[in-house]
Amino acid sequence: MDRVKFLLDEEEIPKKWYNIQADLPTPLDPPVxxxxxxxxxxxxxxxxxxxxxxxxxxxERWIRIPEEVLDVYRLWRPTPLYRATRLEKALKTPxxxxxxxxxxxxxxxxxxxxxxxxxxxxMKEGVERLTTETGAGQWGSALAFGTAFFGLKCTVYMVRVxxxxxPYRRIMMQCWGAECIPSPSKRTKFGRSILEKDPDSPxxxxxAISEAIEDAVxxxxxKYSLGSVLNHVLLHQTIVGLECKKQFELADDYPDVMFGCVxxxxxxxxxxxxFVADKLRGDKPDLKVVACEPKACPTLTKGPxxxxxxxxxxMTPLLMMYTLxxxxxxxxxxxxxxxxxxxxxxxSKLVKEGVIxxxxxxxxxxxxxxxxxxxxxxxxxxxETAHCVKAAIDEALRCKETGEEKTIFFAxxxxxxxxxxxxxxxxxxxxxxxxxxxxLAKKALEKVPRVKxxxx
Amino acid sequence: MDRVKFLLDEEEIPKKWYNIQADLPTPLDPPVxxxxxxxxxxxxxxxxxxxxxxxxxxxERWIRIPEEVLDVYRLWRPTPLYRATRLEKALKTPxxxxxxxxxxxxxxxxxxxxxxxxxxxxMKEGVERLTTETGAGQWGSALAFGTAFFGLKCTVYMVRVxxxxxPYRRIMMQCWGAECIPSPSKRTKFGRSILEKDPDSPxxxxxAISEAIEDAVxxxxxKYSLGSVLNHVLLHQTIVGLECKKQFELADDYPDVMFGCVxxxxxxxxxxxxFVADKLRGDKPDLKVVACEPKACPTLTKGPxxxxxxxxxxMTPLLMMYTLxxxxxxxxxxxxxxxxxxxxxxxSKLVKEGVIxxxxxxxxxxxxxxxxxxxxxxxxxxxETAHCVKAAIDEALRCKETGEEKTIFFAxxxxxxxxxxxxxxxxxxxxxxxxxxxxLAKKALEKVPRVKxxxx
Numbered sequence: 001m002d003r004v005k006f007l008l009d010e011e012e013i014p015k016k017w018y019n020i021q022a023d024l025p026t027p028l029d030p031p032v033x034x035x036x037x038x039x040x041x042x043x044x045x046x047x048x049x050x051x052x053x054x055x056x057x058x059x060e061r062w063i064r065i066p067e068e069v070l071d072v073y074r075l076w077r078p079t080p081l082y083r084a085t086r087l088e089k090a091l092k093t094p095x096x097x098x099x100x101x102x103x104x105x106x107x108x109x110x111x112x113x114x115x116x117x118x119x120x121x122x123m124k125e126g127v128e129r130l131t132t133e134t135g136a137g138q139w140g141s142a143l144a145f146g147t148a149f150f151g152l153k154c155t156v157y158m159v160r161v162x163x164x165x166x167p168y169r170r171i172m173m174q175c176w177g178a179e180c181i182p183s184p185s186k187r188t189k190f191g192r193s194i195l196e197k198d199p200d201s202p203x204x205x206x207x208a209i210s211e212a213i214e215d216a217v218x219x220x221x222x223k224y225s226l227g228s229v230l231n232h233v234l235l236h237q238t239i240v241g242l243e244c245k246k247q248f249e250l251a252d253d254y255p256d257v258m259f260g261c262v263x264x265x266x267x268x269x270x271x272x273x274x275f276v277a278d279k280l281r282g283d284k285p286d287l288k289v290v291a292c293e294p295k296a297c298p299t300l301t302k303g304p305x306x307x308x309x310x311x312x313x314x315m316t317p318l319l320m321m322y323t324l325x326x327x328x329x330x331x332x333x334x335x336x337x338x339x340x341x342x343x344x345x346x347x348s349k350l351v352k353e354g355v356i357x358x359x360x361x362x363x364x365x366x367x368x369x370x371x372x373x374x375x376x377x378x379x380x381x382x383x384e385t386a387h388c389v390k391a392a393i394d395e396a397l398r399c400k401e402t403g404e405e406k407t408i409f410f411a412x413x414x415x416x417x418x419x420x421x422x423x424x425x426x427x428x429x430x431x432x433x434x435x436x437x438x439x440l441a442k443k444a445l446e447k448v449p450r451v452k453x454x455x456x
Numbered sequence: 457m458d459r460v461k462f463l464l465d466e467e468e469i470p471k472k473w474y475n476i477q478a479d480l481p482t483p484l485d486p487p488v489x490x491x492x493x494x495x496x497x498x499x500x501x502x503x504x505x506x507x508x509x510x511x512x513x514x515x516e517r518w519i520r521i522p523e524e525v526l527d528v529y530r531l532w533r534p535t536p537l538y539r540a541t542r543l544e545k546a547l548k549t550p551x552x553x554x555x556x557x558x559x560x561x562x563x564x565x566x567x568x569x570x571x572x573x574x575x576x577x578x579m580k581e582g583v584e585r586l587t588t589e590t591g592a593g594q595w596g597s598a599l600a601f602g603t604a605f606f607g608l609k610c611t612v613y614m615v616r617v618x619x620x621x622x623p624y625r626r627i628m629m630q631c632w633g634a635e636c637i638p639s640p641s642k643r644t645k646f647g648r649s650i651l652e653k654d655p656d657s658p659x660x661x662x663x664a665i666s667e668a669i670e671d672a673v674x675x676x677x678x679k680y681s682l683g684s685v686l687n688h689v690l691l692h693q694t695i696v697g698l699e700c701k702k703q704f705e706l707a708d709d710y711p712d713v714m715f716g717c718v719x720x721x722x723x724x725x726x727x728x729x730x731f732v733a734d735k736l737r738g739d740k741p742d743l744k745v746v747a748c749e750p751k752a753c754p755t756l757t758k759g760p761x762x763x764x765x766x767x768x769x770x771m772t773p774l775l776m777m778y779t780l781x782x783x784x785x786x787x788x789x790x791x792x793x794x795x796x797x798x799x800x801x802x803x804s805k806l807v808k809e810g811v812i813x814x815x816x817x818x819x820x821x822x823x824x825x826x827x828x829x830x831x832x833x834x835x836x837x838x839x840e841t842a843h844c845v846k847a848a849i850d851e852a853l854r855c856k857e858t859g860e861e862k863t864i865f866f867a868x869x870x871x872x873x874x875x876x877x878x879x880x881x882x883x884x885x886x887x888x889x890x891x892x893x894x895x896l897a898k899k900a901l902e903k904v905p906r907v908k909x910x911x912x
Contacts, residue, residue: 004466004531005466007463075542086605106835167877172836176831176834374631378632417624420631
């Protein structure tokens with residue numbers, strides 16, 4: 001029998017994160033203020049600890065993972081690399097399909113890889129409480145989990161409509177000792193101003209971000225934490241790809257094509273960047289790396305590459321990235337984690353330079369692929385993840401036609417245990433495939449300030 | 457750093473199940489019919505395939521696991537044995553605490569260990585469809601998963617009130633291709649008779665069992681499948697304990713005391729029997745093996761040891777076991793899997809002979825322990841499993857007082873992702889601790905027919 005799992009022992013967890021900033025063909029465009037001035041570390045220090053700010057701007061290739069972080073990673077890492085032999089048989093493809101399974105983490109996704117690290121660096125600098133926002137709760141539950149190990153308090157502003165409709169991840173946060181508050185709330189000035197206008201406001205991610213940042217900057221020993229997009233978040237996620245490289249060595253194989261879903265970009269960056277390094281270095285010029293996104297929010301496939309705010313409330317600096325406009329509100333697809341208007345600057349740059357490709361799908365075809373996967377391999381994946389399952393299956397079927405024995409990889413970033421209502425809608429034939437809302441995006445993009453970065 | 461995970465490679469999965477019938481001090485009392493006649497293999501053949509019936513009565517010590525079953529086991533097995541170093545530190549105990557984590561299986565519990573095996577043996581004998589009943593859906597989802605790998609259809613009768621209130625596991629069954637029907641249903645004569653009397657019947661496990669069996673015996677190439685209690689089910693679960701023994705060797709340790717929750721008994725039997733074998737053989741005379749149950753359904757701690765039916769509808773043979781009476785309806789505690797009136801004959805016998813002990817808890821103290829565990833180790837466990845977490849923590853605290861460096865083990869049988877409403881009730885202070893319903897049990901026991909087995 002062929003092996004189906006490639007495991008590493010806990011001593012084999014990589015001891016350093018990989019920082020792709022060291023290997024970019026040209027440096028990253030800096031984040032800027034609306035007046036075009038580059039953002040300085042001091043500008044960021046009210047909301048992030050210096051340890052993370054240093055990582056944000058570092059060009060060191062390898063950054064040591066603290067022992068205390070490794071000690072927590074060991075609770076679920078290294079995660080298994082699977083060879084999907086049953087899926088290959090079901091598809092009758094000559095291709096080999098591999099996936100890295102992050103669903104074994106207690107919060108059920110890749111998110112704790114950075115949550116644990118962020119909690120650690122904040123604790124080291126005397127921070128006593130972290131604030132953050134969450135939509136459906138995946139990031140909030142990961143940060144609740146991460147802070148539990150370092151004695152930090154955690155306050156999560158959860159979009160009210162999700163807080164009411166999707167209580168499960170909120171309860172998980174409580175299991176780990178975090179405080180989860182429906183947003184808009186009376187805790188913040190901004191929240192109160194919203195509630196005054198509309199006491200029944202369902203909230204939005206933009207409002208929740210604003211509340212979380214306000215809470216952090218107006219309280220002592222309190223900082224804010226972000227779950228994707230930023231360089232240091234992507235850095236922490238490279239633990240996934242670094243493990244993966246060791247596991248492909250065990251398998252005596254190497255991917256020809258890699259797929260991952262992209263919301264803010266940290267999941268796929270983490271899985272792929274250690275391989276992208278080989279491509280940038282010229283060792284693997286033919287490696288295809290493909291970001292998978294929803295047609296309802298096609299940032300990489302339809303958006304322009306330009307400076308834009310990371311959040312709807314314009315509280316963040318302007319980042320150089322693919323964007324549909326910070327005011328863009330995508331249609332309500334079930335893959336909530338892929339409904340972000342922008343994308344990580346590092347990932348965006350590599351797409352812009354042609355190193356990484358992108359593809360977009362409708363949600364019905366995506367769920368169909370996820371069900372094919374569940375029936376072959378057993379795991380029920382998150383709707384976000386299902387986007388790259390679709391891409392991997394399509395590639396395997398192309399190989400069936402051409403006879404190519406390609407090695408296909410996808411980043412299986414999390415389970416769908418809290419997303420089963422979406423599967424239910426799929427089985428009932430009730431999923432809606434939203435066309436690309438081009439007009440909405442056009443209007444949102446018109447409102448993005450045109451800034452020219454000033455040369456330092 | 458001490459290791460926290462003891463992993464085995466997939467080639468190290470045990471190749472044989474352990475059958476404790478070979479090592480019992482005295483043979484098991486046979487299942488009998490109401491007239492006292494022993495049940496023959498022929499009696500069972502309308503509902504079970506001969507492969508499983510043979511295992512039910514076998515006294516062979518080792519039974520080979522078919523390659524096809526091992527091939528499916530590899531998707532998530534071997535499961536990790538954890539050393540709970542963080543929990544030890546949190547409790548400040550000198551004891552060492554280990555747990556075997558079955559939550560990594562796609563259905564999230566130990567149940568697929570037998571579901572996969574049962575699906576295989578049925579497939580081998582030409583069975584095309586399996587029927588079963590399920591309460592909250594843990595067993596139904598495991599069988600849906602198991603049958604998916606062998607091309608069998610699967611029909612799950614799910615108690616209507618759970619079908620309506622707890623849709624998630626129903627949707628998982630659909631993900632794996634099973635048909636899930638609210639019971640009582642119009643599919644069966646028995647279901648129709650119930651609906652005629654009460655069109656809004658909420659259903660019960662007893663009704664669902666009756667429908668599943670009727671469906672199996674009235675259709676060609678259709679058999680019935682049971683998720684606990686029977687000898688062959690416990691046999692399949694010994695894969696857990698056998699892996700565990702190898703892992704304790706890696707850890708250079710051996711348990712002094714083992715805890716597991718007991719509903720029907722298959723989970724704890726599977727984890728402990730390979731160790732109980734050492735005790736029966738006299739190699740580990742001091743090993744303590746403790747079954748953990750709810751005070752609301754205290755079968756082992758309060759029930760008599762006698763012949764009783766395995767189901768409320770009296771369709772099964774009479775089994776020699778601890779029982780609170782087949783008509784006993786326990787209070788609605790959240791650990792639905794522990795609300796069974798009886799216990800596996802094999803486990804019951806070992807309790808009767810003093811080899812295995814039993815202890816009972818209230819649900820509030822049980823959830824408190826589960827939250828302590830979640831905050832230390834990260835995993836949110838099922839309410840059933842939480843019973844043995846409570847026992848393990850209590851033992852560790854006793855060790856703190858006495859200074860004993862005991863090695864404590866508990867069977868961490870599954871995650872609580874679909875049970876978070878119960879945690880929510882705990883946090884809200886809304887859990888009810890039901891006293892032992894002695895009067896209910898007394899009445900139920902009065903209705904158990906007194907049978908004397910005829911000597912064959």
